[in-house]
Amino acid sequence: MLGIGVGAGFLGALVGIGGGVLVVPSLVLAFGVPMRVAIATSLVAVVATSTAAGSVYVGSGTANMRLGMTLEIATTLGGISGGILAARVPTGWLSGAFGALLALTAVLLVSRREPEPAPPGGEGARGRRGWESPGRLAGGYVSARGQVVPYVAARTPLGMLVSFAAGIASGLLGVGGGFLKVPAMALGMRVPFKVAAATSNFMIGVTAISSLFIYFARGDVVPALAAPVAIGIGGGALAGTAASHRIHPVVLRWVLGAVLAFVAVEMVLRAAGVTLG
């Protein structure tokens, strides 16, 4: 279990995807853990990683907390809805939906063209840091050249709508939902990509606990599973971040994309009652 956490955290940090996408299929396919227990375990791990990453992004002034809090109204309502829904839909449907999510993640992974988010932490080249404007959804971030660039978020209702969907995905499948929130903020609300990625990380913890409490109440949390995965994923993420400059990200993305596509097929087949091997 510790190894699953370490592996998910390491690979997730290397290619920039959340650990939940890797934790759930590993627990279900390799260890035969029931789907809902695997999702609850993943949510605990997601809270741990996003709390660690979010604290760094807040400390560097990159995450916009007012923007994050505003969108959290939608993600928490979505998270609760997803958590409740997970108990009502058949397990096979959850496996199928997770397979579809994995396939989407694989496609996004190999087709990613946008610049990588700058590593968290660290102030601007000249000791500058980001800031946010009281009373409105606006702020400034430190660009790669060390300049403070101001921005104003637009189309908040669109961001809220997509955030609600991200919350449902998080609660239903045990993932962070950053694959929806980051584009919603960067493309939909015209927030700089760096701020969107940081704010998404900041938000994920609150989103995940809204459904984690539902799973915890239902008796789907197994502390003996959740503890090693959560501890391992933190260590793995630290190691992955440290190793990221020594490993070619494009090659790794293609390899991991192929693995995710294979696992996606297995999850969908499992949903249809077919098991490989």
Add this chain to the structure above:
Amino acid sequence: MPQGMAGPGAERTGRDDRLVERTLQVGLAIGLGLMLAGLLVDAGSGALDARPVRLGALGASMPLGTRLAALGVLALGLTPASRVVLLVMLWGRERDWRFVAVAGVVLAVLAAALFAGVG
């Protein structure tokens, strides 16, 4: 955006940012520390207790290792909630009432999820 905001605004939010950062780090350390302690106690007793634990039954009889790990999950879960409480106070001090209300709504939703779980 007026550049003047970047001066005092950056200084003020910088202090607040670091308070939020520390709160998250302390909560994470407590949560993971309790989980690790639970695993070590379980390992010391020679029996891994892989039973599910319900949020509303944390007070029920269970092995010490399981209880510690379950309390770790709870502490970890309350950590993001605690930063919402902290931001209500920080934004209240700034008289940023719009975002005090926004954070209050998030807190109410989280409280509903938590109390639905306990009750």
